[in-house]
Amino acid sequence: MTTSTLGSGVPDAAGAPSTAASRLVLRRILRPWPLGLGALTALSAFAYLWALQLGQRSEYYAAIALSMSQSWANLLFGSVDPAGTVSLDKIPGSYWVPALFVRLFGFSTWSVNAPNALATVAAVLLAAFTARRIARGFGLEGGATLAGLLAGSAVAATPILAAVARSNQPESFFVLALALAAWAATKAVERASARWLVGAGAFIALAFQMYMLEAWAVWPALAAGYLVTRKSWWRKIRDLAVAGAVSLVLSLTWIAVVALIPASSRPYVGGTYSNDPFEMVFGYNGLGRFSATADSSDYRSFTPPFSGEAGVLRLFNVEVAGQVAWLIPVALLAIVVLLVLRMRLPVVVFLGGWLVTFLAMFSAVAGMHQFYTASLALPMGLLVGLAFAVARSRRVLWAQLAMIGVAALTAVLVGLAYPGYLLWVVIVQGVLALVAGALLVVGARRRARARGWVSVIAGAALLLTPAAWSLDAMNHENSINPVAGAQSAMGGMGGGFAGMGGGFGGFPGGGGSSGAGGFGGFPGRGPGAAAGNGQPGGGGSSVPGGSDAGGRDGGPARDGASSDGMGAAGAGRSGSEDAVLAYVQANRGSASYLLATFGAQSAAGYITATDGDSVLPIGGFSGSDPAPTLDTFEQLVSSGQLRFVLMSSDGGFGGGGGFGGAGSTSSSDSEVSAIREWVTQNCTAVDGITDLYSCSAG
Template sequence: MWALDTASESNYYAAIAVSMSQSPSNFFFGAFDPAGTVTLDKIPGSFWIPALFVAVFGYSTWVIVLPNALAAIGTVLLVAFTGRRLFSPTAGLIAGAVAATTPIFIAVSRSNQPETFFVLCLALTAWAAARALTTPRLRWIILSGLFIALAFQTYMLEAWALWPALGVAYLFTAQPLWRKIWHLAAAGSISLFASLWWIILVSLIPASDRPYIGSTLSNNPWEMVFGYNGLGRFSATADSSDYLSFTPPFSGDASVFRLFNEQLAGQIAWLLPAAVLSIVILWMLRFPRAVTVFLGLWLLVFGAMFSAVAGMHQFYTAALAVPVALSVGLAFGLARRRGVLWPQISLVSVAAVTAVLVSFWYPGYSTVVSWVQALIAVGVIVLLIAERTLTSFPRLAVTAAAAVALVLTPTVWSAVTIAHPSNTNPVAGGVSDSPSMGGLGTGAGGQNAQGTPPGSASGQSGAPGQGGVPGGVSGQGAGPAQGGADGALGQGAGPAGTGATSAAFVEFLEQNQGDADYLVATFGAQAASSIILATDGGSVLPIGGFNGNDAVPSLDEFIAMVDDGAVRFVMSSSAAGGQAASTGSSTSAEIRAWVEVNCETTDAAGTAIYDCAP
């Protein structure tokens, strides 16, 4: 929460929270725009709390980001208490320290991306699973399944990837096989229903009585969850004839070693080798098998998933913070209490070597810090050996020094991240705020938001244009806004200098709205978001939804809106800065062609827009 007012927000997701705070209907469906025309591109679970915060405290960057920061704090505490319950205070404290210093987790927790609530739900699942696997009772495995269902409301199918680890681990608990199968069947059924209730309810409501389901071809919540956000993410191409999809291009190509590539290594890889070693240590030292299997399969399944998905944001990997933290904390705490030397030395050594190797990707401060960590690790190893021969050795001090030797470099990366917020694609290690694909800035780490060296072909830095907006909203843009999953790209409202969200432009819209239902119509939701924020929830019609590909409204519906006086002004693609306006669905193209023929261009405080008044 340090200096949270300097954090950076995604305008797209901020506009959703503002719109959802406007009415119970918007809140339930996750409407993107205040009028409830179209929903966001996922189940709205991650936005219910931010929407409540906006409803109570009003809109500001601090209010929008605060729920994520609180969720991160809750995650760290849950991980620490889970580690303590599973074994010891030492295990809990080290586990909590690892979670609190996972750089990509810190980066995303200082934004309004929905990932942080998903990680919180994973921590809740781990806490309940610790009970279910050590004192197996039906109520605890059911509660674990309910927390997985809660995670499903925040990040959909990715949550179910935890069930294989939990289910197999539960079979290792000490109780009759028939009881274990019965417990899993009951918990799984309840978890399935609790996961799908929102989809079922929305699918039963007539389309005319709810917003259009965003990022779908058929206005169907099942397609949105299992197509666009499911199968589409593992497709090798960005589009499919069966469903709309988008594969964020921020984490390199899918491969076995993806988590250690240049884009991801500095975000999550610092303790991954130590976590794998920890599973081996827990198994060899005969830690309860059920817990060891649970953590091991969790790491394996999520690691395989992130390695295989066609494209993703770096911050997706924040989900690994929980199993990595618990594995390392439990392994070190176990070896410490039992007085087994080799696991302690191995964990500290592997963490230090990993830090040095990863730092080669990022010349600068990270190299210096990683070598300091390596020197500390050498000192800790000497102390670990010495304390075995000296009875009065300060064991607590050695444990604290070992913790530093485990997390020093990721701690520094996390701290630097606080000073370099990124709204569109939160990443760790000193990355500047970057408004678009073409403007991936560089920071202290000398890396851009894709993790590539500055000046390389994939990450040329561009100068963002800043458009001042009332209420502190910044209309950023450095070229065309790109349509992307999770608000990844194109959060800016327009190119530098267009004034598309300037105070004068917003004032023009408000003064000339008259009896129209909408202040203005835009092609795609990205251009609409900053106007919604600048007007504190003013109604904007996002033609084509998130990236302009949704068939909402239809051409006939749009013409009827114009004839009825519900829509008067339409932002052109150049004013909106939205690529979606020129590459969107055929419906969006039809509407744009009709506007160009039937509406007149007018000057709106220096911005050229279309006036469709009769």
């Protein structure tokens, strides 16, 4: 006989499994790792993506993404103009995803900037997962969560990486590719795995498509780490040879494809004398980067002078320190800590060698933007996260105190170099360092819950000031030379030399009204600043002026944000540019090209303002590439494909006596100079519009 349980008040047993499962899922979600990872993801996404559509974009790189989105051929070759006349002066890997975003979602500031932000979030998460996996493999079950979250937080809190993430500069995808390489490389050296070594080589080849030779700088550290694994020397050398060969072949794939396609069937390779992709990668972007000058070399490479003189202490000068130096000393200390605490030697050799190699490279290169150093975030973050977690798990007091103390001291020294900017945060970090140290010394680590809170306080004592600089990057943007913290907030050069004037852009600074223009005519620094590197002073290019108008895409401008108009610097259009655009659109007739300009910088604003209309960038990025030739140019005019030519390009790198422009003495400029001369002799100046010429079909 059965007894009914209705009304007995006893819960139905059928619901018990689902309730228990729900509780189990909830408990798992509320564990430190998923909870911390969720918070890290949310904070990173907020810092990099919030109000991104109202931010700035580099008009030059925006035009490239728009041009590449016009056809699959343009996407492959990295064409800087919709018609596919000339390519980028680099491998276009970092622009493939932004171009696809433009193709899928239409052209806007959001569609060209969001891919970089998403790539940076992915890199942060990969760093966290990599550090956690390494720590677990080392037997640190309790410390693995701390290692992962601290490593990911350190990467996210690198100010220059945060600044780049909110721009359309090409660095973010390189950092993501390096994060993938780090994941595979650490597995390779942990397990002495040939398969993972080949995988790491493949990811390094992917990074090569993003940033070329800089990617190969990971290989010495990876090889050293693999050579100290427990394998026979013959097998280690064989594995390295195979993986190196695979990496080399994959790295050179794009170069080989372009080289094998007839020159008449593809754009001219930007930055070269001979239309050769090998020259572009290994000459212009290779040897040319280590030239002794900061304006040009035998390869006419652009070596930006925004980071001070090359030397051992370059990364600690006032131009660079606030962007990346916060964790350099503690990361170097972390190498020592990991060695002393007998962390797996191959991992330490790889990560330590990677950091030291990149530090040496950035200290030696002739000239660079500060954002080149964003790739340091990965080895620094992994080393700091792992070292502190190992020391914390093993209760090695001296190592924890030393790392917290070095990080806090670095924050104080770097913070004092920028007086008046977030000094209260530096003070708070110092106080937190003292509190964390005291808690460690008096034994708060004895209780599990107390240990967790001490770890949180210690993490803040390690990262608070750079994290604050990173968050403040949301309010002060510059997509031409992205910088975070004091340089952007105080309207400085973003790290340019004092007294440098307006050469190579003269970013807003110091207040002089007489500074030279560049990069679209940003005001120079200091009174009477002279134009640098042959650029004419005082003005912006014909695309655009130096004013920051409203927000992009119809939104209000935030600090430094500019309107959705034309311009190499992303500033709003002036009346003269509006006049040029209105005139050529009304009078182009059946011409294929809207107009021609000297230099891709000048062409960029007109390309974006017309949502991808064909603008001919004579001379490419530098304004001195022999593309098109005079014969080709004459044919375009005589056939009626081209009618208007804009002669002025003072604010860009090309033409007007700028970098590699008509004022250069290089023999490769003869075609550009010949075109200028031909236009002045055979075309008619348009009344009322400065520097615009009308050419009649013959």
